[in-house]
Amino acid sequence: MTNGAVIESTFLTNSFYSGTGYRNRRVLTNVTSSYQSQRKTAKMLECVFNLWPESLITQAIIVGITAGFITYHIFKKRPALPPGPRGWPFIGNLREIQKGDPLELFSTWIEKYGPVITVKFGTWKVVILGRIDVVMEALVQKQEAFAGRPQTYSGDAFTAGSKDIVNGQYGPRWKLHRKLASKALRQYMTSDNLPRKISQSLNISTALMLEEHGPIDPLPFISLAVFNILYGMCFDKLCADTKDETFTFLMDSLKGLVENFGSGFLEDFIPLLRYCPTAKFRRQLKYIAALTEHIKKEMEEHKETFVYGQSRDFADAMLAAQKEAIDEEDPALLSQITDTHVVQTMGDVFFAGIDTTRNTLHWCLLVMALNPDIQKKVQEEVDSVIGRDLNVSLSDRSRLPYTEAVLHETMRIRGIAPMGIPHETLYDTSVGGYELPKGTGVMIFHQGLHFDPDQWDNVNEFRPERFLDASGKMAPKPKSWLPFSAGRRVCLGEIIARPDLHLVLAGMMRACSVSLAPGETNDFKPAIPGFACLPRSYKVVVESRS
Template sequence: MESWYSFTWLRVSVPLTFLLPLLVVVVWTKVRNSATKRRPPGPTGWPVIGNIFDLGATPHQDLYKLRFKYGPVIWLKFGSVNTMVIQSPKAAAELFKNHDSTFCDRKVTEVMRSCSYNQGSLALSKYGPYWRIIRRLCSSELLVSKRVNSTAALREKCVQNMTRWIEDDSKASRASGGSGEVQISRFLLLMSFNVVGNLMLSRDLLEPHSDKGREFLDAMEMVMEFSVKPNVADFLPFLKWMDPMGIKRNMEHHMGRALKIVAEFVTERVQQKKHSGTEKVNKDFLDVLLEYDGDGKEGPHNISERNVTIIILEMFFAGSETTSSTIEWAMVELLCNPDSMRKVKEEINSIIGLDRKVEEKNMDELPYLQAVVKETLRLHPPVPLLVPRDATEDSNYMGYEIPKNTQVLVNAWAIGRDAESWDDPLSFKPERFLGKNIEYYGQHFELIPFGSGRRICVGFALGERVVHLALATLIQSFDWEVSNARSPEIADMTERMGITLRKLVPLKAIPTKRNSAQGNI
């Protein structure tokens, strides 16, 4: 009898020995799956690397395609980084209206820590006293309506210089036997750069043949290139010390070049202030930053020269790239849609005429031009995934449990193509905005190219003025045509990701001066 019990126990205990680990695995899997069900839906990732290979060279487009399978809120893991993607107006409204404070920090990539850039940056600094001070200075000193209005003449000068450069370049092309074709994006960037230069430093920094300006622009272009390169060290933190792809080393070099050039401008101004016995009447933003001495509230009593340098450099990044890329896309769409080009040209002709130059104060009289800009921003937001946010604490978002330190991407590109919000969303139709009160100031969540909430782009009001003025001037000053050889390139809407969303093949077109009344351009 005893041996029978021994035999029976042996028959039961041996299988249990093997089944127990299996049981533990099954229970653990059920617990994990139960927790996962509280996350938004998304594709299953690979071990360790997660969903890295689900995204390619145009991640905003890849995420947009995932929406049709997984819905407007998607969960991904990039290595060890939890990521939530927002891709509908409703989900964006929930984020910005009810969870803005929870997701108000920034997810900073390793490369943007180069030269401690993130610590001085307005866009990338942590939400706190320093950020609030710089934001307040921008809002009250640089971008307040009174100052923006008072600097209209500077922007108009920069835009008129651009049209002169375009005309000169086209004439030079014809003189050498060419067609007179120009690369529009080059002159748009020069113009945008000088607009920022005048507001920040009270000077033009670039002309088509400026060596110093070219050196600065080259350094900035390299910084912008490396800032968006996928870096495995961001997703697998244990590799950060190795910098296996060399991206941060390259960024340190080029960021250092750009910061050195700006630091020279800052040092020069500091020396001028020391030796000047009088206070400037018309102060630029560099003066404002250098003279800040605290306001009796939170934060530092002054802003270090290092951080002043970083802030000025950031304004060049943000102000020049976003503006020039938006105008280029608008010109591309108008050349691909001749009926829209005809309508905006007729509006400018009838309201402004050909005998006087268009000015910023005329923009309210040009509703179709405004609709063209809105439609361009809907289809081609400058930063398609906005600037990544970071969860400061665990939260419940739309019924999902979102853990602290989750990266949050808002796909403004996908939101602009939301079929529930827009009729025929893939077509360029400025008419959809006529007679409708839809703006891009962060309150209409179907159109948020500049974001929303407390971390909305601080410079969008200034950028708005430059985009409208420059676009109207290009249309008023020239008739534009595309050679037959270029037609396929113009129609090709293939995108290139950088700090902003660019056209892969830059726009080239032939300008013909429209009137002699602006012969002084």
């Protein structure tokens, strides 16, 4: 019988007669557990001592290496992140951020601490860049170092393991993936498909708007116009009205997805919840699955009818680029660009394009309603370029500089994503004189750039003329105007978004005049202060200009 067994037997016998068996059994369990733990520790130490070399020289070398290793990690220079607000334990600066408008708070901190600051989102420390010189240093001069994306559990779950372009991690596979998508977009833009889709979409949406009597919410009609352009561009299909089943299904799913994001997902911060997800996380997976399945179905239909050399839409162009790459690229690398990657790319272009474009145009229409003088100038310009049939071409854009300036000023003063999409440093680097270790989260404060008094005069004034030269033509792009970002992570869809926004705004102003509905007031402020700049719902009266 072992010593532990003897102790347990004696203890239980005495406890039985004393009537305190249950309580003492718990004490005994602790004593026994402690005893067994001590025996294991003794055996481990005995093992270590047996391995310890007898040679004094070898012992000295081991002790020296160990001491050096410990000293290095205690006293090594650790990069000091840029200054910023101190924050609270565990929650960081979240308490201040959630109290009011975080963008105004970031502006205050940048004014106090400088153009490179550190903000703590809980335990996640993020460096925010708020002036154009440090932004260009990061995104252009050191673009590869800042080309990473923070990888989160929710991000992986929602993009099939970060297989899209927006959230995918920078590397050889991502670069090939981006190359294929860029090539497909360029191929699509060489045809007249895009202006034809814009013309068709404009005719459908403006006709529906003019059929309405009395004040209307313009967002459903703007959404239909943008949806049809991108649905036509991607899959060569159109929806006839706002009650179309495909349109309502996809827009409802997209609305649910955007609204459900809110302030993020607890699964990113509490790993145990990944085994028992929250209702919010499950809802998001449901929305993602619905949207993804629709794109999969469309891509399968395209594969069945695809003919190389006959590009009907972006889906065909993507399939053609994928086919051409087979003979041009490393087969081992190309094999990693699966059908899932293609579906995720289509989702990036289609759904991200719809949401940002329709909300930008929603702001633009509000600008027209609030500023009749600006609306009149736009209409005088578009009347000389676009006919009543609303057939537009890409060449029309150069003859519509004031309309484009209105669009640029709208994106400056009411950019949809004022903080952009987070970056992450891929290796140790620096910006603005501060060292940033590998894996540092970095955000670009686009609103700070667009409201920088050193770059813009009268920053709060809506003035399209600031984008025009003395002759009334578009001036060179101001360096601090950066709604599409820059560098390796510049917006993939910019090549489509800019003509899309420009020609839709011009076409709507050619067909309609808009004014705020009687009794309607709007101060041009975002619906909710925060990381998404969206207009509040408003109603307008629409009149035909034919």
